[in-house]
Amino acid sequence: MKSDIQIARECQLKPIEEIAHQLHITDQELEPYGHYIGKVSHERMDPDKIAQSNLILVTAITPTKAGVGKTTVSIGLALGLNKIGKSAAVALREPSLGPCFGMKGGAAGGGYAQVLPMESINLHFTGDFHAITSAHNMITALLDNYIYQNRNSCEGLSEVLWKRVLDVNDRSLRNCITGLGGVGNGVPTETGFDITPASEIMAILCLASDLDDLRRRIDNILLGYTKTK
Known part of the structure; x- marks a missing residue:
């Protein structure tokens, strides 16, 4: 069984601009942080489009002994929805340094249901x-x-x-x-x-x-x- 860090390092990341374009986010609305992370302008929020979308909230899950909890379930759900052709994005709270540094399952999911680049997300992210x-x-x-x-x-x-x-x-x-x-x-x-x-x-x-x-x-x-x- 591969560890979380092994799975993360074997994955070929896509440039953040490519990810943004898949979500119809323009270069002007994207603020890159390196090659694989970026912020989106709050002006991108469209109340009319939000009203047409569905929100699935994952909350109050007791983690299993393997460390599977809200984050892993949320990421896996978003991956699954995209796999079957739905347009889905996952919104996670930024991880704290307290429980992470790659320990206690990390703070960006685990296994094949994790957000990358894991090291950058676990260590200050965008500040x-x-x-x-x-x-x-x-x-x-x-x-x-x-x-x-x-x-x-x-x-x-x-x-x-x-x-x-x-x-x-x-x-x-x-x-x-x-x-x-x-x-x-x-x-x-x-x-x-x-x-x-x-x-x-x-x-x-x-x-x-x-x-x-x-x-x-x-x-x-x-x-x-x-x-x-």
């Missing part, structure tokens, strides 16, 4: 997760500065609801204390790190309907409570 992590932690840095500047005023925070995020599920960082080393390094605070997919920024990005809605939702994030709440 979107990094952008989410950076945006979330920038808010954290601004929040810490607010706490520091208002530590002796009634506008200071009595409770903080916001943690940092990291795209690795590091148990040792789930709960920690920041701001040690003197007053110049901030206010000592009990905090911790969540994994990036659990970030509120990630949830907002998934739920936002457009850029204006994205901004509105970010503006409404609750970071903590002031002493005068």
